[in-house]
Amino acid sequence: MAVLPLDIDRIYMEPVVEEYVRGREILARFPQAERIPVASHWRIPELREGDPGDYLATKRQALVLGVKKGLTFRPNGRSADFIAPSSSNGCAMACAYCYVARRKGHANPISVFVNIEAILAATARHATRQGSKTVPNQVDPSSWVYDLGENGDLSVDAAISGNVRDLVALFRTLPGAKGSFATKWVNPDLLGYDPAGRTRIRMSLMPPALAKLLDVRTSPVAERIAAIPELHRAGYELHLNFSPVVLREGWEAEWSLLFEELDDVLPAAVKDQLAAEIIMLTHNSDLHEINLAWHPKAEDLLWRPDIQEEKVSESGGANLRYRAGWKGRWLQRFKDLLASRMPYCRVRYAF
Numbered sequence: 001m002a003v004l005p006l007d008i009d010r011i012y013m014e015p016v017v018e019e020y021v022r023g024r025e026i027l028a029r030f031p032q033a034e035r036i037p038v039a040s041h042w043r044i045p046e047l048r049e050g051d052p053g054d055y056l057a058t059k060r061q062a063l064v065l066g067v068k069k070g071l072t073f074r075p076n077g078r079s080a081d082f083i084a085p086s087s088s089n090g091c092a093m094a095c096a097y098c099y100v101a102r103r104k105g106h107a108n109p110i111s112v113f114v115n116i117e118a119i120l121a122a123t124a125r126h127a128t129r130q131g132s133k134t135v136p137n138q139v140d141p142s143s144w145v146y147d148l149g150e151n152g153d154l155s156v157d158a159a160i161s162g163n164v165r166d167l168v169a170l171f172r173t174l175p176g177a178k179g180s181f182a183t184k185w186v187n188p189d190l191l192g193y194d195p196a197g198r199t200r201i202r203m204s205l206m207p208p209a210l211a212k213l214l215d216v217r218t219s220p221v222a223e224r225i226a227a228i229p230e231l232h233r234a235g236y237e238l239h240l241n242f243s244p245v246v247l248r249e250g251w252e253a254e255w256s257l258l259f260e261e262l263d264d265v266l267p268a269a270v271k272d273q274l275a276a277e278i279i280m281l282t283h284n285s286d287l288h289e290i291n292l293a294w295h296p297k298a299e300d301l302l303w304r305p306d307i308q309e310e311k312v313s314e315s316g317g318a319n320l321r322y323r324a325g326w327k328g329r330w331l332q333r334f335k336d337l338l339a340s341r342m343p344y345c346r347v348r349y350a351f
Contacts, residue, residue, distance in 0.1 A: 005092050013065040023114035026161050041066025041111050043326040053109045055294040064111035069212045071122040080147035087152045087163040088112050094216040096298035103217045127177040149181035171198040182241045184218040191234040202241040207254035232270050243279035258340035269345045278350040283320040
């Protein structure tokens with residue numbers, strides 16, 4: 001197993017967890033951890049109302065185990081055709097721009113759902129009902145793509161339980177569908193999962209100096225890039241996720257260097273199938289307040305009211321995004337820069 005970015009000393013668990021094989025397996029991996037019964041994996045006051053100054057300690061030391069209740073599928077059309085019921089929620093890493101923290105009010109450590117059999121069965125049924133994909137779209141020309149890790153990082157989850165291995169195995173059996181997830185952590189265990197081209201990994205990247213400040217507790221960018229050819233040889237489809245694009249003075253030069261490094265490292269077999277997402281930074285005043293308590297230096301880059309404006313999101317939240325008139329120009333400059341350095345990299349989605 002890969003070395004975890006965790007030192008679990010307490011496990012919050014719903015009472016039914018031990019009735020599931022996956023639950024018992026995970027508990028056996030952390031025999032010294034205190035077991036704390038909770039009524040719901042979602043409502044744990046000491047996590048939701050914790051001291052923001054303890055943000056990283058909570059990420060490292062706490063694990064939540066529960067049962068996924070709602071097995072619904074949401075249409076997406078951006079990173080995937082559908083958002084599948086997640087096998088986890090939360091993350092051991094602490095990216096300063098992550099929206100999940102503000103949804104749960106605090107650090108949001110990993111919650112693993114132990115009813116993986118129900119999640120797998122629901123996914124198989126949904127994919128079978130879709131039939132063949134007859135109209136290509138920007139997500140994929142011929143397969144229905146399911147985002148498996150909307151609220152976490154499955155590379156880390158794979159070091160806690162067998163849920164990710166089970167999901168990869170499922171999509172080997174679904175010829176009309178692919179699984180997909182984004183990651184910022186290199187887990188060598190994934191190389192042995194035999195995805196047979198039916199799971200897409202979106203490797204998230206940004207310039208190393210930015211990542212060192214903003215991508216807290218993640219794998220260094222150079223390690224992520226070096227892992228791309230290995231993952232492709234192991235049978236994964238590899239895409240890139242340039243996200244978020246954080247604007248600051250000199251941003252074009254540092255992104256240009258990143259594109260040059262990618263061009264040097266990636267073999268032809270990866271370049272031939274390469275596509276990318278480009279997502280400009282979205283920030284939020286609630287997250288800004290959380291970050292000020294544990295990582296104020298990040299806010300020097302993320303909180304830029306001089307070039308940002310408030311915009312209501314699809315879910316009704318008030319977010320900060322780069323000003324409309326300029327965002328489109330900056331995004332086009334980013335796309336032009338990518339095209340000049342990596343002309344083979346198709347932009348699948350940009351926002």
